[in-house]
Amino acid sequence: MPRTITAYSNPLIKQVRDLRDKRHRREQGLFLAEGLRILTEARETGRVPRYLFFAAASARHPLVEALIHAVEGAGGEAIETTPDILSKLSGKDNPQAVVGVFAAFETGLADLDRRAAPIWLVAERLRDPGNLGTILRTGDAVGAGGLILIGECVDPFSVEAVRASMGALFTVPIVRTEWTPFVDWLRGGAGQLVGLSLQTEHDYRSADYAAPTFLLTGNEAQGLPEAYEAECDLLVKLPMLGKADSLNAAVATAVMAYEVLAHHR
Amino acid sequence: MPRTITAYSNPLIKQVRDLRDKRHRREQGLFLAEGLRILTEARETGRVPRYLFFAAASARHPLVEALIHAVEGAGGEAIETTPDILSKLSGKDNPQAVVGVFAAFETGLADLDRRAAPIWLVAERLRDPGNLGTILRTGDAVGAGGLILIGECVDPFSVEAVRASMGALFTVPIVRTEWTPFVDWLRGGAGQLVGLSLQTEHDYRSADYAAPTFLLTGNEAQGLPEAYEAECDLLVKLPMLGKADSLNAAVATAVMAYEVLAHHR
Incomplete structure (x- = not known):
């Protein structure tokens, strides 16, 4: 039987509220996800929240009932x-039907099987949680083996990133590491490292992609450091016909990922 | 000579603050844009703010000097x-160097020359300002003739949309209209209406695109209404290999726009 909390001063409510803050997420080893669609996606991949919050009005919804059953x-x-x-x-005026508190999880480089997928996404110093979540969502759609985060990236377990991922946080493995261990791991097996760059004449459309392809996305404002570009096996450029020589990082990643997918199909 | 305002109670400051609100933007016919990069982009396209706010620390920056000169x-x-x-x-903890207040501008369907560009973007009931701005930014990159907004869309002059557009708000014409006048206009000349759909077997990669191509993007949560799909000359689908049958709306638009661009090149 679900218990009921109606007092905002309840200590569990305070603890959950604190999960909007990165430090508290790290200390508690927990994170927040909200919305029936995302929590159902999580359940289908075997991730069940430790705490599930719902309002009486939605308790009879079959997907909410299924969640309650799974949690208990x-x-x-x-x-x-x-x-x-x-x-x-949830920090939103228009609250979603359900809020879940999940145990944080993490994948290590050593846990990845690079042969398991033809496309892998790699992002370095990504700052925007919406971009990170959107890249995860794209990763799910193209069947990426995982997202490897390099250096000081925004927290993938932030509320905004989880929301933008639309559940892909639970389906796409995420590794957090640094550049040197990543390159060491990459060079220990097959893998083509592909970077987007303005400093190349290779059009992304006529390039030769070899699976497993690791697509490297740079920081939103600064792009890739020179040393990272130098490490790439292939640098390609997207046509830029406009006034600004730039695309949103999640958009550029998606255009590249779909191009690589088409080559591998 | 620039005047100086140091009191938060100054009526102009209050008026500008109000521009974060849609109703005030409409009443005043003004909107906010912030950041040196975006304001410089605006200046290069001939749009100069009516009011330019800057801090003493940045007054000597050559691009700020150029903006002050242009404004005066x-x-x-x-x-x-x-x-x-x-x-x-700016509503941000980390204020950008400059904030500009611009006169709102608008383009009508009748002002568009469909022969001026091979790609046009059309979005209906877009709800997220970040998506709208990102679609504008993509439109700039692919050389789109404009962005046509159908029905109840988020305001393209909202602070978040302007920010996500990274200046493309000033380079890509925006039309706000309804479905029926849009279709009437479209059918008054050449133009292939292309929609993304899950209800088709046409792969986006093997479809035949004809310029001018009008790419139609639906609402983030609901996609395109059936009647809109029925009006399309071509429905295509993107491969979806993951658990969720969906992509971010700005991402799907960009993957399609780059595909059409490649066909037209």
Whole structure:
């Protein structure tokens, strides 16, 4: 039986609210995900929240019932609460039907099987959580083996990144590492490192991609450092016909990922 | 000579702050854009802010000097203010060097020359300002003739949309209209209407695109209404290899736009 919390001063509510903050996520080893679609996606991949918050009005929804059942079966806790508290947990005026608190998870480079997928995404110093989530979502769509984050990237478990991923956070393995261990690992086996660059004449459309292809995306404002470009096996450029020589980082990654996918098909 | 405002209570500061709100933008016929890169892009396309706010620390930057010069030459006003007020105008903790207040502008369907570009972007009921701005930025990169917004879309002059556009708001013409007048206009001349859909077997990669191609993007959550799909000359699908049958709307638009660009090249 779900318990009910109606007081905003309840210590669990405070603890969950704190998960909007990176330091608290790290200390507690937990993160927030919200919305029926994302939580259902999580459940289908075997990830069940430790705490599930829902409002009475949505308790009869079959997908909410399925979530409550899964949470209680996995030893977690389903908690009925007020729309007002739900809205405060999610930080949105228009609260989603459900909020879940999940145990953080992480994949190591050594856990990756590079032969498992023809495309892998690599991003360095990504700053925008929306971009990170969107890149995960694209990774899911193109069947990427995982997203490897290099250096000081935004936290993939931030509320904004989880939201933008639309559940892909649960389906695409994420590795957080640094440039040197990544390159050491990459060069220990097959793998073509491909970077987008303005300093090349290779059009992305006529390039030769070899699986497994590792697509490298640079920081939103600065692009890739020179040393990283030098390490690439292939640098390609996208046509830029406009006034500004730039694309959104998640957009550029997606255009490249779909191009590589078409070559591999 | 720029005047100086150091009091947050100054009525002009209040008026500019109000521009974060859609109703005030409409009433005043003005909007906010921030950041040296975006304002410089605007200046290069001939759009000069009516008011330019800057902090003393950045007044000597050559691009800021050029902006001040352009604003004063065009009869606008350059105003030195404090970092604190700048930060409050931009709504960001880390204020950009400059904030500009521009006269709103609009393009009508009748003003468009469909022969001027092989690609046009059309979006209906777009809800997310970041997506709208990102689509504008992609439109700039692929040389799109314009972005046509159908129905109840987010305001392209919102602070978030302007920011995500990275200046493309000033380079890509924007039309706001409804479905019926759009279709009437479209069918009054050449133009292939292409929609992304899950209800088709046509792979986007093997489809035949004819210029001018009008790429239609649907609402983030619901996609295109059936009647809109029925109006399309061509429906195509992107491969979806993942768990979720969806992509971010700005990402899907960009993958399609680069595909059409490659066909037309």
